Structure formats: structure tokens, C-alpha cells
Amino acid sequence: MAASKSKAETVTYRWQRYHASLRTGRYLTVQSKRKELVPAFYGQMGFFDHACGLCLFSAVLVMFDLAKASALQDMPRRKYGVAAEVWAAFQHTYFSGVHANEFVELVESLNLPLSLTLRQDNDGGLDKWTIDNLLRGELVAVTFASVKNRLTKHWALCVGCEGMTIGRESQTDTILLLDPSASEPSFQAANARLCVPQTGPYSRSGKTVDALCQSKDSKPIDWLYESPDWDSEPMRLTAAVRFRLVD
Secondary structure (H helix, E strand, C coil): CCCCCCCCCCCEEEEEEECCCEECCCCCEEECCCCCEEECCCCCCCCCCCCHHHHHHHHHHHHCCCCCHHHHHCHHHCCCHHHHHHHHHHHHHCCCCCCHHHHHHHHHHCCCCEEEEEEEHHHCCHHHHHHHHHHCCCEEEEEEEECCCCCCEEEEEEEEEEEEEECCEEEEEEEEEECCCCCCCCCCCCCEEEECCCCCCCCCCCCCHHHHHHCCCCCCCCEEEEECCEEEEEEEEEEEEEEEECC
16 A cells, blocks of 8 residues: 655745844944944934935945944044045035935945946836845845825835745845934844835735736836834835945
């Protein structure tokens, strides 16, 4: 008599990946060349400044160990070094903000060992390109705008992604953000997120990012922005900038 094989149960779990340089704890930190843990978060000062681009670029510099965290925190008073050069390049954007093209031009003018790749919404495939880079462990800064009124336009740093694995298939549904306008994260790598809404007027039949990007009528994803500091709001990516160290 042949023995019957029992059907294996499908293993399902959620996963989260964030940049390898980040150290979670009471404060979000990175380890510098001197083996010290230094702050990785730079927040906006209030409602009047539009320095979200400058704040996230400061975080990138610290995560790549290209500038001292203490110097960046005091950059307007610095006269020499990378922090002083960053402030000289970006100070005119502090109250007015910065568009993606200008952001790339300003960073490249600093002649740092960084390679930047800009992708915009009119290039097509922006959502998938962003997710693919995050899954490879890259740092990507994004700009997004409100779907409702386009008045909310903002920069945030994508530090990872999140999703679900069912059996052998992994599906991404969330982008983890370090948002300069939100509170400093504690015991986690992100303080905000962009997720694919599963219900409500902006949901897409419960589909994941992978399914939405692979569909024939692929359209930009209406992400749901979530943060403890702000109301949830549907957003659409308008540009993304990938950062890579140059050897």
C-alpha cells in the first residue's frame, strides 16, 4: 500500500528591508568611520521652511560617511569643509524648496564621490524603478504630490521597503520613508510610509506594486502616505533620485 503524502502548508509572513547603514534604537543612527554612532535624521524646523531636500541630502551624506553629522547640524555657521559647501549651494532653497532637476545639478556641483540618477514621472515606470532600486539596497530620494489637489509637494528619503511572502512568492506593497517633516523615528528605520491602499476610493482591487506595474494598462500608483504626524493622504510619485558612491 503506497503511503500518502501530506500537503505542505503555505508559509506566509511580512518582511521589511532597510538600508544596511542604519542602526535602529532610541534614535536612528549610522556608524561613522570613527566607529561612533551618529544621528541619521535631519528634520525641518517648522511650517515656514521648505528645506526637505536639504534635510534628506544631509542624511544621505551621513549615511555614506561623506560629512560629519555635527558639522551638518551647524552648516550655516561653517566656513570650510563639506558642510559649508552644501550650505552655500542649497541655502537659496531653504524657504522656496528645490525641484528635482535643480537638486541633481546642485549636488553634482559639489564634486562629491556620488553618482546620481534622476527618473521623472514623464519617463514612465517610475514606481517600478523606485521599488527595484530599494530591493537592491539603494538609497532613493523621491518627490511626491497630493492626488487630491497637487498642493502638497514634498521630498522624502526612501530607506527601504516592505511586503509579504506567500510560499515562494514575495510581493512589495510599501515604501519606507525618512520624512524630514515628521518626528524623529525611534526603534524603527522610518517615520512614514507610502503603501498601496487595499480598500477605499484609491485602492486598485487589492493588487500589489508588482501586479500594478506588470499590468498592460500600467498607470502611476496612487500611494497612501501614512505617518503618526500627519493625516493619511493619497500621493503620486513625481520624481526619484538614486544615490550611489563612486569608488
